[in-house]
Amino acid sequence: MPAPIDRDVRVREIRDAAFRLLSERGPAALTIRGLATELGGSSTLVTHFFANRAELLKGITESAIEDYDEEIAQLEQGADARQRLRILLEWMLPLDEEQVRAERGRVMLIGHAESDLNVGEFFVAMDRKMRELLRSHLTGLVDEEDVDETVEFLRVFTNGVVLSVAEHPTLWDTKRQQKLLQHTLELLGVA
Template sequence: MPKVVDHAARRRELAAAVWRVIARDGVAEVSIRTVAVESGWSSGALRHYFATRAELLAFACEEVIATVTRRLENLRPEGTAREAVEVLLCETMPLDERRHLESSIAFAFLALGLGDPELARVQRLHFTGMAGFCLQLVPHLLPAGADHQRAARRLHAVVDGLTVHILAGHLTPDEAVAELAAYLDDLGG
C-alpha cells in the first residue's frame, strides 16, 4: 500500500524549520540548504515543496499570519471593551519569545519585500490584515460618527511602531504595553 503523505503538514513542518533558523541565526541565513539541515530533509526533498528561497520564506510568513489570526480568533478577552482591545493588540506584539519570533518574521518582510514581488505580496498581506484588524477594533473605542478609518490607521501605526521599538531593543515589552495603554486611553477620550 502506498504511503499517504499529508503535504500540508509537511509544508507546515518546513515553515517551523524556517522559524527556528530565523530565531537562531536571523533571516539572512535562511536558505534551502539551511532549512533542509534544520528539518532533517534533503535539499531535493525540500525543493519538491518550495523551488526557491523566496517561496519558502513567503510560506513561512503566511504561516505566521495564519497562526496569529487563529490565536486572535480563539481569544475571548474579558473586561471592558477598551481592556479587550488592549489584550487583542498585545497578542500581535513581541511581548514574549513566541510573539517576538512571529513579529521578527513578519517585519523581516519589510526589507525583503523591496526586491522580490512574491515577498512583497506577503508583506502586503501582513499589513492589510493588521489594518483590517485595527479597523474592526476602533468602533469599540470610539463613538459612532467618529472617523474610524483614520483612527484605525493611527492605531495600526502605533502598534507597528511599538513592535519595531521592541524588536530594535529601544523599548522593553512592559514599556511598550504601557505606551499602548496610554494611547488607547487617549484615543477613547
C-alpha cells in the first residue's frame, strides 16, 4: 500500500518543478507530461492534483500566494516597521540563484499573458498580492496620501530589478541589488 501523500507538500513540489521547467525551457515545456517527467513519475502524479494546464497555473498561483504570507511572517518576526519593509523588498528581489531561476520562469510567462492558459490570471493575482503586501508595509511609514504612489513606485522598482536580473544575472548580483534597494529606501525616507 503506497504511503499517504501530503497534498500541500506535493502541490509545492509540482509548483517548484513548474517554475524550473519555465525558467529552463520556456512555456512550451510546461505540459502535464513534461511536468510529470520532471517530477520522475507518470502524468497522474500531476493530474491527481491538476486536471489540465490551466488548472495547474491557477493552482500553482494559489499555492505560491498562500506560502507568501507564511514566508514573510517568519522572516519579519521581531522586526520594526522599517525593517519589515526592507525584508519584504529583499524578499521580492531575486537575491539568490533559486530566486533568479523562479523569476526567469515568471518572465518567460509574460509573452503568454493573453493566451488561453490562464497566464493573465496568474500575473493579475501575483500583482494584486504584491501590491497588497507593499500597501500593508507602507502604511504608517509614508503619509497616507502617498501610499498608492509609493506602492506604484516600488512595484516598478522591484519589477525593473527582476527583469534586469533575468536579462543580465552576472551584472545584477546580490550586492548591487541591495545597494540599489538601500538607495531607494533612503530616497523614500524610510531607510
